[in-house]
Amino acid sequence: MNSDNWRPLASREVLERRALLLRQIRSFMAERGVLEVETPYLGGAAATDPNIHSLTLSVQHPGDNRTVRRYLHSSPEFAMKRLLASGSGPIFQICRVFRDHETGRVHNPEFTMLEWYRPGFEHHRLMDEVNALLQSLGIAKAGRIAYGQAFMDRVGLDPHSADTDCLVRRAAALGFISEPADDAALLDFLFSELVAPALGRGGAMFVHDYPVHQAALARVRPGKPPVAERFELFINGVEIANGFHELTDAAEQRRRFERDNQRRRSVNFPVLPMEEHLLQALAHGLPECAGVALGVDRLLMTLCGAERLDQVLAFPFDRA
Amino acid sequence: MSVYSTNEFRTGLKIMLENDPCSILENEFVKPGKGQAFNRVKLRNLKTGRVLERTFKSGDTVDGADVMDVALQYLYNDGDLWHFMNPKSYEQLAADARAMGATAQWLKGEETCVVTLWDGVPLVVAAPNVVTLTITQTEPGVRGDTATGGSKPATLETGAVVKVPLFVSEGERIRVDTRTSEYLSRAKD
Numbered sequence: 377m378n379s380d381n382w383r384p385l386a387s388r389e390v391l392e393r394r395a396l397l398l399r400q401i402r403s404f405m406a407e408r409g410v411l412e413v414e415t416p417y418l419g420g421a422a423a424t425d426p427n428i429h430s431l432t433l434s435v436q437h438p439g440d441n442r443t444v445r446r447y448l449h450s451s452p453e454f455a456m457k458r459l460l461a462s463g464s465g466p467i468f469q470i471c472r473v474f475r476d477h478e479t480g481r482v483h484n485p486e487f488t489m490l491e492w493y494r495p496g497f498e499h500h501r502l503m504d505e506v507n508a509l510l511q512s513l514g515i516a517k518a519g520r521i522a523y524g525q526a527f528m529d530r531v532g533l534d535p536h537s538a539d540t541d542c543l544v545r546r547a548a549a550l551g552f553i554s555e556p557a558d559d560a561a562l563l564d565f566l567f568s569e570l571v572a573p574a575l576g577r578g579g580a581m582f583v584h585d586y587p588v589h590q591a592a593l594a595r596v597r598p599g600k601p602p603v604a605e606r607f608e609l610f611i612n613g614v615e616i617a618n619g620f621h622e623l624t625d626a627a628e629q630r631r632r633f634e635r636d637n638q639r640r641r642s643v644n645f646p647v648l649p650m651e652e653h654l655l656q657a658l659a660h661g662l663p664e665c666a667g668v669a670l671g672v673d674r675l676l677m678t679l680c681g682a683e684r685l686d687q688v689l690a691f692p693f694d695r696a
Numbered sequence: 697m698s699v700y701s702t703n704e705f706r707t708g709l710k711i712m713l714e715n716d717p718c719s720i721l722e723n724e725f726v727k728p729g730k731g732q733a734f735n736r737v738k739l740r741n742l743k744t745g746r747v748l749e750r751t752f753k754s755g756d757t758v759d760g761a762d763v764m765d766v767a768l769q770y771l772y773n774d775g776d777l778w779h780f781m782n783p784k785s786y787e788q789l790a791a792d793a794r795a796m797g798a799t800a801q802w803l804k805g806e807e808t809c810v811v812t813l814w815d816g817v818p819l820v821v822a823a824p825n826v827v828t829l830t831i832t833q834t835e836p837g838v839r840g841d842t843a844t845g846g847s848k849p850a851t852l853e854t855g856a857v858v859k860v861p862l863f864v865s866e867g868e869r870i871r872v873d874t875r876t877s878e879y880l881s882r883a884k885d
Contacts, residue, residue, distance in 0.1 A: 480725030554753035564731035
């Protein structure tokens with residue numbers, strides 16, 4: 377055991393910058409009338425997305441001898457949508473979220489997320505507001521590029537129409553060796569390898585209008601091609617935020633949960649209970665809204681000129 | 697045969713890739729915001745020495761390579777194979793010219809070498825980092841020219857040729873770094 381491991385890794389200067397950033401975010405939201413909320417870290421249901429690995433705990437149920445399974449939240453989105461459906465109006469939250477299997481240069485199994493929702497906004501109007509937040513922090517406002525255009529520029533294929541064989545050949549030439557590979561994984565690989573590293577160099581950049589495979593919880597806009605009304609913000613090749621024009625249709629939400637669980641079953645991951653509270657809230661009526669989740673630690677990296685996430689964490693996972 | 701998940705990838709892990717044993721040099725976790733996670737891996741092919749880059753879907757599994765390093769004593773070359781002995785078990789093993797590579801030029805006998813075995817067969821033989829050998833042929837040095845740092849080729853008793861300073865002469869024993877083929881010093885006997 378290294379005897380220096382009790383010390384924080386982030387410098388005093390970085391800790392002060394973090395504290396200032398949190399104050400700046402809160403005052404930005406307060407000026408715009410966005411209400412700060414808190415929701416449970418220990419959720420009754422987990423994200424069904426097969427690419428997210430939630431941490432589970434057994435909790436003693438109050439009043440009897442039962443232990444119940446709870447999931448450390450990987451995002452506060454489900455609970456915040458329940459607040460929106462109940463008529464909360466615009467809300468934000470700053471919280472720690474937890475994801476197993478995520479450790480690397482810009483990943484830590486727990487990190488700080490800023491998530492906010494704007495009833496009445498669609499995704500472009502929310503991008504405007506993310507830009508206003510960036511500018512209030514002294515970061516130049518981000519440009520915008522459609523996913524299809526960014527992909528075409530760097531990969532030379534149309535992600536909305538390229539056939540699987542084409543994607544497989546391109547990926548294999550770059551050393552991708554997983555088989556069988558579905559289109560979603562191939563697009564993710566090519567985007568991570570060729571597109572993302574070039575995004576947000578010399579200025580922040582929004583990517584918007586994703587292929588329908590990458591819809592997650594975004595609504596899909598019919599058209600040729602149909603696109604998911606989703607956006608991500610990149611600075612220096614690192615993804616900082618992910619936003620959606622939110623899905624409000626309960627039946628479609630249930631289908632996506634079921635499809636996630638089918639994919640989980642096909643790769644032998646545990647099948648997860650669906651968030652019935654969320655489905656009930658959607659059935660009751662979620663207002664038309666846009667929402668965005670922003671990685672506060674990664675934003676702080678940008679503000680401090682850090683290369684690695686652990687440089688801006690007092691105690692990264694190995695020192696926790 | 698052991699099987700490893702990408703979650704177990706770490707520097708030094710030996711895995712099979714495209715039918716060859718490889719050693720992991722670097723392992724980087726890559727994940728888009730809402731998508732498939734990947735492990736971008738740099739590996740050395742232990743048969744060819746080439747460095748490769750490959751990307752796996754996180755959670756994929758690969759076969760481990762049954763590769764181990766053992767310290768063996770070099771005995772002799774029979775003209776075709778180089779014979780080694782395990783000093784503990786007295787078991788003998790033979791390495792072919794491909795496994796020996798450039799290592800053979802440093803060995804005269806009794807050196808202890810690190811031999812990488814794959815399924816029990818020598819795959820790579822590494823010479824000791826530093827060997828002491830006698831110069832069998834070199835041009836006489838020019839007296840008084842020791843300060844210029846000039847050098848000249850010298851043939852060693854094993855046949856290897858290295859550059860030595862001008863003041864070193866035939867019949868002397870010198871120390872050589874086998875990783876760089878560089879002269880280190882005269883041997884102190």
